Amino acid sequence: MVSLEVRNLSFSYGATSVLKNINMKPLPGKITAIIGPNASGKTTLLKCICGILKPIEGSVLFEGREISKIRKEELAKHIAYMPQENPAVAFLTVFETVLLGRLHSLSWRVSDEDLEMTLKTLESLGISELSSRFLSELSAGQRQLVYIAQAVVHQPRVLLLDEPTSNLDLQHQLEVLDLIKELTSEMRITTIIALHDLNLAAKYSDEVIVLNFGRVYAAGKPESVLSEDMLRAVYGVSAKVNAHDGVLQITILNSIRKRLAKKKCG
Structure with a gap:
């Protein structure tokens, strides 16, 4: 069953059009990746889906209801958004930061269930030993795990992640995405990254x-979308796309625009 749907969504910042007629039906238990060049609208789309921004046309539906008609407190229980930049709050511990993921309204009071779910989430992500440490003491990779824990501690139906691997080394990129893949499948979350x-x-x-x-x-499965023709048309690069052990591997060869510029100069 589709819990989230984007219909004919368009958005503008003033006179500048950013998104035009976007449609998507991501599925529970699956990861949908949004890719594209800089300023293609990826972050804006995520903010429209979670209700931070209001589209000028079209709608976002959660379980058949327009999110604009759902109370923010209720929406926050079902849709979690992790922005690209999450500044570390020096005076908060890891436990307190994750616990805040249970906050849905200003009248919120901490319950035994809140405390129990926070502990379980820290344990399931393998970071319970960090619970008493301050965010400012953690590495970038550890902080990303904490923010993921904060996003999933209230067991959302939809998880929106904006560049969750930015500023991470290769090992931590894989560890973070392995974890997201596992959580998406086990909790049947509709995940958009x-x-x-x-x-x-x-x-x-x-x-x-x-x-x-x-x-x-x-739009489609990676093997049908991530083609050499798409990379040339959208990214302006020459590339080779090969499959290795069932996974596509993309090798960027050079910039088409630079090559054309050299020809003109010659």
Whole structure:
């Protein structure tokens, strides 16, 4: 059953159009990766889906209801959003930070269930030993795990992640996405991730949506979307796409625009 649907969504910042007629039906238990060049609208789309931004046209539906008609407190129980930048709050411990993921209204009072779910989430993500440490004391990779824990501690139906692997080394990128893949499958979450790294999108996503100038250029399984023709048309690069052990591997060869510029100069 589809719990989330985006219908004919368009968004503008003033006179500047950012998203145009976006449609998508991501599935529970699956990861949908949103890719595209810089300023293609990836972050804006995530903010429209979670209700931070209001589209000028179209709608976002959660279980058949427009999110604009759902109370924010109720919506926060079902849709979790992890932005690209999460500044560390020096005076909060890991436990307190994750516990705040249970906050749905200003009248919230901590219950035994809140405390129990926080402990369980820390344990399931393998970071319970960090619970008493302050965020400012953690590495970038550890902080990302804490913010993921904060996003899933209230067991959301929809998880929106904006560049969750940014500023992480290769090992931590894989560890974070392995964890997200596992949580998505086990908890039947509808997960949407904005990514820059195309090889990570190929490895971890069940569906890929390519945005270009605010429009959906292509959508489908990674093997049908991540093609050499798409990379040339959308990213302006020459590339080789090969499959290894059932996973696509993309090798960027050179920039088409630079090559054309050299020819003109010659």
